[in-house]
Amino acid sequence: MEGVDHLAHERNKAQFDVAVMKAVWAGSRDAYELFHRFSRLVANDPEMFIPAIKAQATEEQQKQWLPLANKMKIIGSYTQTELGHGSNVRGLETTATFDPKTDEFVLNSPTLTATKWWPGGLGKIATHALAHARLIIDDKDYGVHGFLVQLRSLDDHLTLPGITIGDIGMKYGSGAYNTMDNGSLIFDHVRIPRNQMLMRLSQVTREGKYVPSNVPRQLSYGTMVYVRQKIVFDASIALSRAVCISTRYSAVRRQFGSHNGSPETQVIDYKTQQARLFPLLASAYAIRFVSEWLNSFYKDLLQRLEAKDFSTLPEAHACTAGLKSITTSVAADGIEECRKLCGGHGYLTSSGLPELSAVYIPACTYEGDNVVMLLQVARYLMKTISQLKSGNKPVGTTAYLGRAEQLMQYHSDVLRAEDWLKPNVVVEAFEARAARMSMACAQNLSKFNNPEDGFQELSADLVEAATAHCQLIIVSKFIEKLQQDIPGKGVKEQLGVLRSIYALFLLHKHIGDFLSTDCITPKQGYLANEQLRSLYSQVRPNAIALVDAFNYTDHFLSSVLGRYDGNVYPKLYEEAWKDPLNDTSIPDGFHEYVQPMLKQPLHHGRL
Ligand SMILES: CCCCCCCCCC/C=C\CCCCCCCC(=O)SCCNC(=O)CCNC(=O)[C@H](O)C(C)(C)COP(=O)(O)OP(=O)(O)OC[C@H]1O[C@@H](n2cnc3c(N)ncnc32)[C@H](O)[C@@H]1OP(=O)(O)O
Numbered sequence: 001m002e003g004v005d006h007l008a009h010e011r012n013k014a015q016f017d018v019a020v021m022k023a024v025w026a027g028s029r030d031a032y033e034l035f036h037r038f039s040r041l042v043a044n045d046p047e048m049f050i051p052a053i054k055a056q057a058t059e060e061q062q063k064q065w066l067p068l069a070n071k072m073k074i075i076g077s078y079t080q081t082e083l084g085h086g087s088n089v090r091g092l093e094t095t096a097t098f099d100p101k102t103d104e105f106v107l108n109s110p111t112l113t114a115t116k117w118w119p120g121g122l123g124k125i126a127t128h129a130l131a132h133a134r135l136i137i138d139d140k141d142y143g144v145h146g147f148l149v150q151l152r153s154l155d156d157h158l159t160l161p162g163i164t165i166g167d168i169g170m171k172y173g174s175g176a177y178n179t180m181d182n183g184s185l186i187f188d189h190v191r192i193p194r195n196q197m198l199m200r201l202s203q204v205t206r207e208g209k210y211v212p213s214n215v216p217r218q219l220s221y222g223t224m225v226y227v228r229q230k231i232v233f234d235a236s237i238a239l240s241r242a243v244c245i246s247t248r249y250s251a252v253r254r255q256f257g258s259h260n261g262s263p264e265t266q267v268i269d270y271k272t273q274q275a276r277l278f279p280l281l282a283s284a285y286a287i288r289f290v291s292e293w294l295n296s297f298y299k300d301l302l303q304r305l306e307a308k309d310f311s312t313l314p315e316a317h318a319c320t321a322g323l324k325s326i327t328t329s330v331a332a333d334g335i336e337e338c339r340k341l342c343g344g345h346g347y348l349t350s351s352g353l354p355e356l357s358a359v360y361i362p363a364c365t366y367e368g369d370n371v372v373m374l375l376q377v378a379r380y381l382m383k384t385i386s387q388l389k390s391g392n393k394p395v396g397t398t399a400y401l402g403r404a405e406q407l408m409q410y411h412s413d414v415l416r417a418e419d420w421l422k423p424n425v426v427v428e429a430f431e432a433r434a435a436r437m438s439m440a441c442a443q444n445l446s447k448f449n450n451p452e453d454g455f456q457e458l459s460a461d462l463v464e465a466a467t468a469h470c471q472l473i474i475v476s477k478f479i480e481k482l483q484q485d486i487p488g489k490g491v492k493e494q495l496g497v498l499r500s501i502y503a504l505f506l507l508h509k510h511i512g513d514f515l516s517t518d519c520i521t522p523k524q525g526y527l528a529n530e531q532l533r534s535l536y537s538q539v540r541p542n543a544i545a546l547v548d549a550f551n552y553t554d555h556f557l558s559s560v561l562g563r564y565d566g567n568v569y570p571k572l573y574e575e576a577w578k579d580p581l582n583d584t585s586i587p588d589g590f591h592e593y594v595q596p597m598l599k600q601p602l603h604h605g606r607l
């Protein structure tokens with residue numbers, strides 16, 4: 001019935017202050033703010049074009065271009081990826097050749113594979129590109145740099161001479177990403193003034209002299225670091241949306257279990273449903289908290305860079321790359337699991353889950369393919385370990401590697417299931433697992449004469465070690481979050497339950513790592529799983545309140561299954577009747593194609 005809260009009985013079970021939990025979830029950033037930016041992003045790509053200008057342009061160039069971009073007087077596309085290269089930025093083929101006679105760069109796409117391919121906004125709407133191209137001076141190749149290139153007339157939006165642009169076509173399913181005009185671009189000797197090379201990091205003089213950057217060349221990758229840390233926050237939004245839908249629906253849905261006319265069982269009360277759903281609920285909170293930490297770490301990096309302090313740049317790259325990889329994989333897989341948790345109705349468009357999945361899953365690829373990103377983390381870990389011998393003391397997220405010798409002797413002292421509720425017990429186990437996996441890789445790498453050959457040969461193991469490292473970061477940041485002063489009845493306790501679920505679910509899922517590295521015994525692994533089951537029972541009465549704390553409106557969720565009031569069945573039915581197919585009783589084509597078959601005379605008793 002309209003106006004009735006069909007989930008009121010669930011909300012009344014909450015054992016914590018939901019208003020405070022809403023504030024804890026919202027943290028320092030508002031999901032709506034980012035969602036609306038995402039909506040604008042789907043039409044445009046200010047998320048990267050503008051930050052890239054800030055990161056790579058001189059003050060003078062920023063004064064010229066930022067006001068135009070901020071006021072949407074020009075619409076920019078971050079144009080880096082090509083048909084032949086995306087991950088390998090240093091392999092990009094587009095060229096920008098300096099012409100000293102005219103003080104210009106000539107942009108050209110020398111091969112088909114040099115065609116710019118995928119940049120958002122490029123296909124139909126962007127008027128300008130921040131094009132990444134190989135700087136060529138006197139036939140010498142100085143590598144990939146950024147160039148501002150006008151693509152279309154600001155009068156009639158027609159493409160300019162030498163510019164061939166198109167949309168790359170439909171993408172995965174009918175998802176909203178098809179509202180993004182990811183485009184293709186071929187340059188045919190397009191001339192731009194020398195001052196349209198972004199020259200904050202390196203310069204080309206009027207005489208054609210290349211002035212190399214006096215700061216790490218990787219700062220030219222800064223926009224990708226910026227977006228990766230933002231994508232971690234997005235992962236918490238996307239996963240929490242799916243978890244909200246599937247948790248509310250799991251409380252509404254009843255199946256089997258009726259005795260003597262009693263109501264059937266709520267599917268949220270099945271242990272299998274809880275074992276699939278509650279780790280995702282815990283993961284949404286875990287990703288949110290690690291995104292808050294990563295954002296503050298990133299802001300600290302920016303301040304340091306301003307002071308020419310590059311000391312945390314390598315760690316920032318490793319953390320943004322690794323956490324982007326882990327959190328987008330968890331979110332993408334989690335959204336699909338949430339669809340399955342809703343049974344058949346989860347496959348309806350009106351559930352909101354197919355669309356969310358179709359829009360979200362490219363996050364595992366864009367801004368860095370997730371495996372390529374984890375390999376970057378692995379390089380950082382191997383480099384950190386190689387420097388231990390020279391007395392280098394790791395700090396920050398790799399500080400535990402400074403205790404590698406001690407961790408190699410570690411054995412969990414868990415005796416009872418409840419011992420796994422102690423944060424220090426959990427962190428030690430995760431540190432030991434990560435350290436032993438990385439040390440084992442380093443040990444194996446040392447057997448290779450050529451370190452690069454070794455890295456390639458061991459890359460699958462290295463990815464697993466990088467994953468263990470990133471999971472340790474997320475577990476640690478969840479624990480650190482709860483060391484903060486969090487007011488409100490029962491709030492910290494509930495978050496503590498989610499923290500333990502997150503960690504013990506990971507331990508259970510990766511039990512092979514913990515056993516094969518001899519960090520824990522099979523018995524201790526068994527006790528962790530026992531504890532996990534008990535934790536699910538503690539979350540159960542709070543599940544609806546915990547997803548209410550995401551504070552998403554029905555409009556934002558756009559899901560009949562995830563409605564706040566749980567009034568699912570009437571709305572499912574109502575939504576179905578909005579389908580144009582139901583405008584008529586007899587479907588188009590029936591009379592032409594189906595009826596003649598039905599009218600066919602029977603031959604010898606057979607059709
Ligand atoms: C439905 C849910 C909606 C919810 C609403 C939310 C609202 C959303 C708001 C918007 C947010 C998100 C949406 C985003 C939209 C999509 C945009 C996508 C755009 C793109 O995809 S742009 C193109 C991205 N491309 C890439 O990421 C390319 C990946 N490749 C690379 O980064 C590099 O090629 C590389 C893999 C890192 C290798 O680079 P390179 O060969 O130069 O380096 P080496 O491996 O040899 O390492 C050399 C040295 O440099 C260090 N290093 C490498 N990269 C960096 C870096 N970025 N920063 C610092 N240092 C770096 C590396 O560690 C080595 O150091 P060492 O020498 O070992 O010390």
Ligand SMILES: Cc1cc2nc3c(=O)[nH]c(=O)nc-3n(C[C@H](O)[C@H](O)[C@H](O)COP(=O)(O)OP(=O)(O)OC[C@H]3O[C@@H](n4cnc5c(N)ncnc54)[C@H](O)[C@@H]3O)c2cc1C
Pocket residue numbers: 045078079080081084085086087088117118119120177182362365366367368369370371372375459
């Ligand atoms: C929706 C969407 C939006 C995008 N928007 C933009 C944009 O606005 N601007 C832009 O410039 N680009 C954009 N891109 C492109 C995106 O950044 C690239 O697709 C991404 O970086 C992955 O690169 P790739 O396609 O070359 O993948 P590849 O690297 O070709 O990956 C293919 C396979 O090879 C593996 N692989 C590659 N290298 C290695 C290695 N060294 N070791 C082990 N395995 C490896 C990968 O893991 C993967 O399994 C977008 C892409 C998508 C899907």
